Amino acid sequence: MAQTPPPESAPSTDSEPETALETARRQLQAAAEHVDIADGVIERLTHPTRVVQVSVPVERDDGTVTVYDGYRAQHDDVRGPYKGGLRYHPGVSAEECVGLSMWMTWKCAVMDLPFGGAKGGVVVDPKTLSADEHERLTRRFAAELRDEVGPSQDIPAPDMGTDAQTMAWFMDAYSMQQGETVPGVVTGKPPVAGGSHGRAEAPGRSVAIATREAINYYDIPIDDATVAVQGYGSVGANAALLLDDWGARVVAVSDVNGGVLDTDGLYTHAIPSHGNQPAAVMRHDAPNTLTNEELLELDVDVVIPAAVGNVITAANADRIQADIVVEGANGPTTSAADRILEERAVPVIPDILANAGGVTVSYFEWLQDINRRTWSPERVRDELESEMLSAWNSVRSEVDDGDLSWRDAAYVVALQRIGRAKEARGLWP
Numbered sequence: 001m002a003q004t005p006p007p008e009s010a011p012s013t014d015s016e017p018e019t020a021l022e023t024a025r026r027q028l029q030a031a032a033e034h035v036d037i038a039d040g041v042i043e044r045l046t047h048p049t050r051v052v053q054v055s056v057p058v059e060r061d062d063g064t065v066t067v068y069d070g071y072r073a074q075h076d077d078v079r080g081p082y083k084g085g086l087r088y089h090p091g092v093s094a095e096e097c098v099g100l101s102m103w104m105t106w107k108c109a110v111m112d113l114p115f116g117g118a119k120g121g122v123v124v125d126p127k128t129l130s131a132d133e134h135e136r137l138t139r140r141f142a143a144e145l146r147d148e149v150g151p152s153q154d155i156p157a158p159d160m161g162t163d164a165q166t167m168a169w170f171m172d173a174y175s176m177q178q179g180e181t182v183p184g185v186v187t188g189k190p191p192v193a194g195g196s197h198g199r200a201e202a203p204g205r206s207v208a209i210a211t212r213e214a215i216n217y218y219d220i221p222i223d224d225a226t227v228a229v230q231g232y233g234s235v236g237a238n239a240a241l242l243l244d245d246w247g248a249r250v251v252a253v254s255d256v257n258g259g260v261l262d263t264d265g266l267y268t269h270a271i272p273s274h275g276n277q278p279a280a281v282m283r284h285d286a287p288n289t290l291t292n293e294e295l296l297e298l299d300v301d302v303v304i305p306a307a308v309g310n311v312i313t314a315a316n317a318d319r320i321q322a323d324i325v326v327e328g329a330n331g332p333t334t335s336a337a338d339r340i341l342e343e344r345a346v347p348v349i350p351d352i353l354a355n356a357g358g359v360t361v362s363y364f365e366w367l368q369d370i371n372r373r374t375w376s377p378e379r380v381r382d383e384l385e386s387e388m389l390s391a392w393n394s395v396r397s398e399v400d401d402g403d404l405s406w407r408d409a410a411y412v413v414a415l416q417r418i419g420r421a422k423e424a425r426g427l428w429p
């Protein structure tokens with residue numbers, strides 16, 4: 001199993017589009033200015049602990065063999081086992097995994113979960129794989145990573161191109177090698193195989209909770225609030241449905257093809273989400289349609305980019321008319337756009353807080369697996385609400401006390417927790 005060297009330090013240019021690693025390192029440097037922790041700690045956090053590269057040979061259905069590259073970046077584990085998703089996507093690279101693993105470290109710390117950060121994946125377009133090939137790829141990838149992962153070492157989860165079934169196969173392959181069932185090696189499994197109730201809707205639920213708290217903070221009654229959601233998938237649709245249920249007016253939603261707009265408010269329950277019918281949003285009967293670019297620039301109280309990264313950039317940040325941006329996707333706002341929005345006093349509720357419901361319910365799943373005890377859907381919902389409010393209040397205190405942006409405040413909360421743990425444990429040897 002080869003160990004690839006960590007990527008070089010962040011480039012000093014401010015080019016767009018920026019990579020996940022560039023964004024993650026810029027955000028770390030920006031927040032470091034507001035935190036009283038040793039420079040050495042920040043320097044260590046700029047680099048991952050390790051990046052593992054593996055080759056994953058798969059027998060195709062026609063009998064030929066294809067060898068795929070797979071990665072697992074483990075960024076930091078000072079507060080607990082590494083935690084983060086596995087993606088199957090043609091754009092996966094060691095560098096991308098490192099950037100995304102850094103976000104997982106901050107996300108777990110801002111939520112005060114006893115986990116560090118990791119991310120991994122295979123360079124493959126999952127649409128080119130049959131279900132059997134997807135299973136064989138997953139089992140072999142799990143076998144190649146068996147020394148790196150484990151319930152107290154590194155706990156993968158689903159991400160782009162992987163799902164609950166992928167996690168069930170991964171868990172099974174790992175368990176077969178261990179000679180016992182080890183459900184806690186991955187999260188995001190189906191509930192029948194050690195998964196948790198409420199895991200699938202959790203990131204969207206946390207986005208809805210963050211939106212509700214943000215509009216409350218800025219004195220916008222939820223019944224008067226207008227919301228636009230880009231991306232009607234797991235995150236976007238669940239957030240839109242809950243906000244609609246709670247009284248907000250969801251005026252626009254979109255998928256990869258574009259969106260629908262009704263200034264009186266859409267009935268979100270009638271719109272098929274990506275999970276039910278991919279790319280079907282525009283088939284919904286609504287007074288108007290719009291492009292994804294137009295949706296981001298709507299004059300609404302809250303815009304929620306919940307599809308892909310790098311959609312709010314230096315090119316359109318000046319035209320964002322929403323009063324608040326809540327990041328549903330990971331990394332939807334580039335650093336340059338962040339600065340423009342800050343100058344324009346448009347608050348951005350960052351991804352590491354807003355969509356952290358996913359990893360939080362993953363933590364609940366891991367607890368249930370280790371304790372061999374299932375939680376009811378109500379308990380999962382209540383505990384998620386309470387964890388989100390606790391994280392929200394910690395970040396809000398930093399915003400109020402330090403005159404910080406929401407992103408810097410979330411990083412300050414995370415970095416203080418990580419920095420204090422690193423200082424207490426010391427640098428070994």
Ligand code: NAD
Pocket residue numbers: 203230231232233234235236254255256257274275279292306307308309328329330355356358
């Ligand atoms: P998904 O595949 O369920 O849905 C994605 C949606 O975005 C679909 O409606 C798709 O049509 C749309 N879309 C794709 N490309 C688009 C584009 N270029 N412009 C506009 N719309 C586009 O994905 P998801 O799980 O909801 O994830 C969305 C984002 O949230 C990703 O950034 C993901 O990393 C992040 N996220 C997901 C989870 C999770 O557990 N699902 C947790 C945290 C963060």
